[in-house]
Every structure is written in structure tokens, then in C-alpha cells.
Amino acid sequence: DTAVSQTPKYLVTQMGNDKSIKCEQNLGHDTMYWYKQDSKKFLKIMFSYNNKELIINETVPNRFSPKSPDKAHLNLHINSLELGDSAVYFCASSQKDRWGGYTFGSGTRLTVV
């Protein structure tokens, strides 16, 4: 019974395509995040949503658009994929008033060719 699940686990696509990554959490958390781990293994925040409201939007190209239909889901849509978008994308969730760090999903490895 996975707490934070992401699909797909692997995604290989051509430059210029549009793709989506889905994330769902069943922990009842109210905050969800997208992090990107690049080739240098740096884990950097991209977005966070609290109760469907965008809270953090780091310096991310506007080709990346998060969507949170409800507080249990946070999807990431990427338009016009570029080679530099190749990375591992992690979804995570936390509960705002009970600080204790995040629960991460297992990641989506995106390869743009």
C-alpha cells in the first residue's frame, strides 16, 4: 500500500514532445511537492501545493506546469521537452502543521532523446 505513488517510473521521449507525470498520496497530507534530481545528483524543489494552492514556484521554465485537482494529487505536465529536462523527478508530501519532513515517491526517470 504505497504512501506516495508516481507514474510512470520510467519515461523515454523525443525532444519537443509533451508529457505528464502523475503523483498520488494516501497519507492525508495537505502539502505536495515536485523535486528534480539532475545529473549532478542535486535534489532541488520545483513546486509545492498546499490544499490545491500553489505555494512555491522556484525558477522553473514555464514549460513545466503543475496541476493539483485535489489535495491527494499533484501532476506535472511538461511541454516541448528538451534534452536538459532529462532527470529524475520526485513527488513528495508532508503535513503542514506536523513538521517532520517529507514522504517521497520512488521517482520518475525522464530521458529526453
Add this chain to the structure above:
Amino acid sequence: DQQVKQNSPSLSVQEGRISILNCDYTNSMFDYFLWYKKYPAEGPTFLISISSIKDKNEDGRFTVFLNKSAKHLSLHIVPSQPGDSAVYFCAGANPNFGNEKLTFGTGTRLTIIP
């Protein structure tokens, strides 16, 4: 601007000995520090944390030490076990800002030698 630094990309320790992983930070607004452990093809999992009002937190074999004046923290694992072989990430946060953004280091790969 790398606010959290883990200067040792890798560390090898014999089974049963102590593993010490180090982390330095530059952002004095960090109020909370966490260690995450990551196995290949999995997401990071929370290991242990420490608030800036403490200088030590212990949980079983894992102890985190915080030296605020030096802006340094360390994770001690004793005794080290083969299952501890993983990448360890240090992270800083300030939950009082109204969000819980974690700023991560680049990780240290720990290998426990049987």
C-alpha cells in the same frame, strides 16, 4: 548558490565500525535539519532530524550532532551494518516561513564493507 554542502561524495566503512557523515550549511535561517537515506531506484526516506534548539538527537544506531556556530552537522551510525549502504542526503529547512521547502546537499554514498 549551494546552501547545503556535503563535501565527501563517498565513504567506505567496515561493518561494525562507526560511520560519520558530514554536512555544512551557509543559510543561518535554517531552523531544522534532516537526514534522508536513499537506495537506488527508490525515493529518499526520512532517517532522523534535529531542531536548531538542540545540539544532539539520537534514534537507535543513528545520532545527529549540530554545531550552529560552525554551521555544521554530522550523522553518526554505530555500529554500521551492510543495510546502511546507501546515499545519505542532508537537508535544511525553515518551517516557520510558512512553507516546508527542503534544501538538500548533493549526498554522500556510504558503502559498508562486510
